[in-house]
Amino acid sequence: MRYISTRGRTGPHGFSQAVAAGLAADGGLFLPESLPDLGSALGKWETLGYPDLCYEFFRFFATDIEAARLREIVDASYRRFDHPDVAPLVRLDDDLFILELFHGPTLAFKDFALQLLGNLYAEQIATSGRGINVLGATSGDTGAAAIHGLLGKEGVSVFVLYPDGRVSPLQERQMVCTGADNVFPLAIQGSFDDAQAALKEVFAESEFKAEYRVSAVNSINLARVLAQCVYYLYAWFRLPESKRERCEFVVPTGNFGNVLAGWLLRGMGVPVPGFRIATNQNDILCRLFNTGEYRVGDVTPSLAPSMDIQVASNFERFLYYSVGRDGEKVRRIMGELKEKGEYRFEDFDRNVFSASSMTDAEIPQAIRSVYGEYEYVIDPHTACAFKALDPRRTSVVLATASPAKFPETIARAIGFEPRHESLEALKSRPLVKYPIKGRKAEIMEFIRAHAAGD
Numbered sequence: 001m002r003y004i005s006t007r008g009r010t011g012p013h014g015f016s017q018a019v020a021a022g023l024a025a026d027g028g029l030f031l032p033e034s035l036p037d038l039g040s041a042l043g044k045w046e047t048l049g050y051p052d053l054c055y056e057f058f059r060f061f062a063t064d065i066e067a068a069r070l071r072e073i074v075d076a077s078y079r080r081f082d083h084p085d086v087a088p089l090v091r092l093d094d095d096l097f098i099l100e101l102f103h104g105p106t107l108a109f110k111d112f113a114l115q116l117l118g119n120l121y122a123e124q125i126a127t128s129g130r131g132i133n134v135l136g137a138t139s140g141d142t143g144a145a146a147i148h149g150l151l152g153k154e155g156v157s158v159f160v161l162y163p164d165g166r167v168s169p170l171q172e173r174q175m176v177c178t179g180a181d182n183v184f185p186l187a188i189q190g191s192f193d194d195a196q197a198a199l200k201e202v203f204a205e206s207e208f209k210a211e212y213r214v215s216a217v218n219s220i221n222l223a224r225v226l227a228q229c230v231y232y233l234y235a236w237f238r239l240p241e242s243k244r245e246r247c248e249f250v251v252p253t254g255n256f257g258n259v260l261a262g263w264l265l266r267g268m269g270v271p272v273p274g275f276r277i278a279t280n281q282n283d284i285l286c287r288l289f290n291t292g293e294y295r296v297g298d299v300t301p302s303l304a305p306s307m308d309i310q311v312a313s314n315f316e317r318f319l320y321y322s323v324g325r326d327g328e329k330v331r332r333i334m335g336e337l338k339e340k341g342e343y344r345f346e347d348f349d350r351n352v353f354s355a356s357s358m359t360d361a362e363i364p365q366a367i368r369s370v371y372g373e374y375e376y377v378i379d380p381h382t383a384c385a386f387k388a389l390d391p392r393r394t395s396v397v398l399a400t401a402s403p404a405k406f407p408e409t410i411a412r413a414i415g416f417e418p419r420h421e422s423l424e425a426l427k428s429r430p431l432v433k434y435p436i437k438g439r440k441a442e443i444m445e446f447i448r449a450h451a452a453g454d
């Protein structure tokens with residue numbers, strides 16, 4: 001399988017090459033040259049356990065990794081999940097299911113992709129014999145998941161920029177209490193946008209980047225999207241057959257990465273009928289799917305912070321298919337969007353997508369009402385899914401984080417704090433973080449001093 005760029009001006013890459021590059025050289029995102037038809041395999045996959053299904057799926061995509069190696073990589077990636085099903089599907093009601101995606105090491109769905117990505121990086125280091133330095137910026141969950149995907153791995157140092165005092169205390173502890181000597185959480189003065197801007201400046205230093213083999217860990221990596229396809233397929237198989245053809249996956253959405261993965265399965269011959277884009281009060285994607293208008297505004301901090309975004313970086317992949325796989329057209333639209341901050345989309349399938357948004361005032365109410373009805377505790381991100389569920393369909397809500405990560409919001413809604421032993425254990429561990437101002441030169445100096453060698 002080869003991988004092409006959404007902007008059409010980068011030559012085809014192999015899987016490992018596309019994963020290592022992250023972003024394509026023409027500024028686009030990688031996608032498979034053609035989507036495989038999984039239709040004939042589905043019958044054989046129905047009863048597979050999670051790692052087995054993931055392995056079979058990736059055999060279609062990671063074609064430059066030897067089968068036995070791929071098997072080891074996949075098995076290692078889901079070994080640290082604390083539920084035997086990895087992604088258990090819980091039934092709350094006749095037509096209401098919850099797909100729990102928070103059983104990984106950092107208790108949020110990003111572990112599905114970042115555990116695997118960590119092992120794919122390790123494979124590349126082993127094959128090339130050269131170390132790498134991974135740099136990311138985070139508002140919370142991604143940084144923690146990236147760190148836990150790479151901690152203790154040979155030949156890699158991880159540097160994560162985050163806004164000091166602006167991530168939740170537990171999210172911070174997941175980054176700064178690992179005890180691993182290849183992990184460097186950099187607490188910068190300023191906001192998440194400042195961290196992101198500093199990161200971009202460092203990546204623009206191409207000589208530095210090449211010399212230290214600096215790689216980005218962010219939401220646009222091809223391997224992340226593919227890893228996320230697997231749990232949709234796994235959940236779809238666990239639904240009673242009569243429910244499959246009228247189910248709607250309800251997806252708490254920020255960057256569009258999660259919902260994109262589910263939608264891609266349709267192009268691979270898996271007849272998943274519908275997706276709900278569930279946003280918080282930062283509702284740009286909800287407005288887009290309801291009106292066709294994409295207009296970038298300001299981000300307002302919400303109770304579901306991991307969905308506080310305005311530019312949905314993965315949307316470009318969806319756009320590519322929507323405009324008939326025309327890379328030049330994608331270039332034009334992305335250019336226009338960047339210039340004017342808005343664009344009108346006409347051509348996407350409105351039968352497949354629905355969209356809703358939830359305000360901060362509604363989030364605690366949703367947590368309370370789900371708890372009252374089902375004695376089931378949802379986190380503030382998952383809560384955004386519980387807005388106007390379609391009674392004619394079977395809803396499969398993706399639970400993207402454990403409620404234990406957001407004890408204050410939950411306590412305010414239902415009067416007690418959910419706990420998780422892995423978070424309790426962090427409270428007694430020493431904090432190791434590196435406060436910096438966050439200027440480019442300072443970050444580069446830090447990386448030089450702590451870089452992974454050859």
Ligand SMILES: *Cc1c(COP(=O)(O)O)cnc(C)c1O
Nearest residue numbers: 141254255256257258306400401
């Ligand atoms: C990242 C995140 C989301 C949003 O996922 P996208 O792929 O950006 O749409 C939702 N919930 C939680 C808990 C997250 O960490």
